[in-house]
Amino acid sequence: MQQAVPVRQDDTVVRWVDLPDHRAWLAGALADQLRSGRGFPAAGGGAHYLDDEGRPDLSRPVHTWVTARMAHVYGLGHLAGLPGTRALAAHALAGLRGPLHDAEHGGWYASVGPGDERDTTKAAYAHAFVVFASATGSVAGLPGARDLLDDALEVLDTRFWEDGPGLHLDAVSADWSQVSVYRGVNANMHSVEALLAAADATGDERWRRRAGRIAATVLGWAAGNDWRIPEHFDAEWQPQMEHHRDEPDHPFEPYGATVGHGLEWARLALHVRAALGDEAPAGLLEGAQGLFERAVADGWAADGEDGFVYTTDWEGRPVVRQRMHWVLAEAVGAAAALGAVTGERRYEDWYRTWWDYASEHVVTPQGSWIHELDPQNRPAGTVWPGRPDLYHSVHAVLLQRLPLAPTAPTALAAGLLR
Structure with a gap:
């Protein structure tokens, strides 16, 4: 079993991200990933779901969330100076302005195709990614893009935001008349990063403050639950701790504690803290550390094999033992962010350990990431077949070369990439 290996025998921490060769390796990994996903464009705009070989899976619809993620990462590629990425980002955005947009009622369908059918559900998760x-x-x-951003922010604000609890509801019917009774943390998590990016892009501080409000609420719930985040709620925002016990490997709403979300929220809390400065909610650093420690203790090699399990029960016992690439990506990002803020060597130790694991099990010779492994670290596809998008893996090789604030697009445009 791989354990975090001390960086040095004294108290000096040499961070890999400070080494030119490691930064060059990360830059090469970014270029490799964006090269591997170039087959996504769908006719008329948007992004196909990709299979294990990076080919469009034409049996699947074109999803808003996949399209928005690909628009985002190829937009980052353009801002980072990688030739050929601008046209791909623009093609994905065209899908959000065209076939995926509901011209009658506003907002965005969940998906269209592969024939003429549409999933007309309006999901906060997908709308957050349109904002991003x-x-x-x-x-x-x-x-x-700017007109699209203004439209997406208005829809997220007027159709999904519930000001009383200070969170976004989850899903609404096509004509906005029927609201799902389910409420969830996942859509709100992605709304945090989307709103931070929107604040940087527009200069409107209310989106940054809203992101801070969401983060403070979720970290408060986690603090009261031994740093395992309650994910699922009813319409009154009462926790539903047994939600999907009979479908524990649900790709978006799994039962129990989702290890990767603890790591992702740890990183996001530090972005919020950096973005808001003196106006940030109290306790974000301590919360990030609590979430990180809990996720690592519960999730890493929890069943005796290297890798993060997908979910645990509320006592920290593994439930779904599949290894998801996105959990590893968020672990790398959280370790890098916490290491940058605190200077503590344990975060650098984990950062190195997880990149070694990724190199051995997850990153292919072509530079793409295997999206799911079984408990023995063999390629699998029971929860996430194929390799639908590059969002988490691109963040894993890019964000540690940028400051925690401003957000990645604005930081890249300002020339802050190391």
């Missing part, structure tokens, strides 16, 4: 993608596109100067 259009914020990146606005900073990158992509056609129509």
Whole structure:
């Protein structure tokens, strides 16, 4: 079993991200990933779901969330100076301005195709990614991106935001008449990063403050639950701790504690803290550390094999033991962020350990990431077949070369990439 190996025998920490060769390796990994995903464009705009070989899976619809993620990462590629990425980002954005947009009622369908059918559900998760993608596109100067961002922010604000609890509801019918009774943390998590990016792109501080409010609420719930985040709620925002016990490997709403979300929230809390400065909610650093420690203790090699399990029960026992690439990506990002803020060597130890694991099990010779492994670290596809997008893995090789604030698109545009 791989354990975090001390960086040095004294108290001096040499961070890999400070070494030119490691930064060059990360830059090469970013270019490799964006090269591996170039087959995504769908006719008329948008992004196909990709299979294990990076080919479009034409049996699946074109999803808003996949399209927005690809628009975002290829927009980052353009801002980072990688030739050929601008046109791909613009093509994905065209899908959000065209076939995926509901011209009658506003907002975005969950998906369209592969024939003429549409999933007309309006999901906060997908709408958060439309905000994120259009914020990146606005900073990158992509056609129509700023109008798209203004539209997406208005929809997220007027159709999904519940000001009483200070959170976004989850899903609404196509004509906005029927609201799902389910409430969830996942959509709110992605709304935090989207709103931070939107604040940077527009200069409107209310989005940054809203992100801080969401983060403080979720970290408060986690603090009261031994740093395992309650994920699922009813319409009154009462926790539903047994949600999907009979479907524990649900790709978006799994039962129990989702290890990767603890790591992702740890990183996001530090972005919020950096973005808001003196106005940040109290306790974000301590919360990030609590979430990180809990996720690592519960999730890493929890069943005797290297890798992070997908979920645990509320006592920290593994439930779904599949290893998801996105959990590893968020672990790398959280370790890098906490190491940058605290200077503590344990975070650098884990950062190195997880990149070694990724190199051995997850990153292919072509530079793409295997999205799911079984408990023995063999390629699998029971929860996430194929390799639908590059969002988490691109963040894993890019964010540690940028400051925690401003957000990645604005930092890249300002020349802050190391």
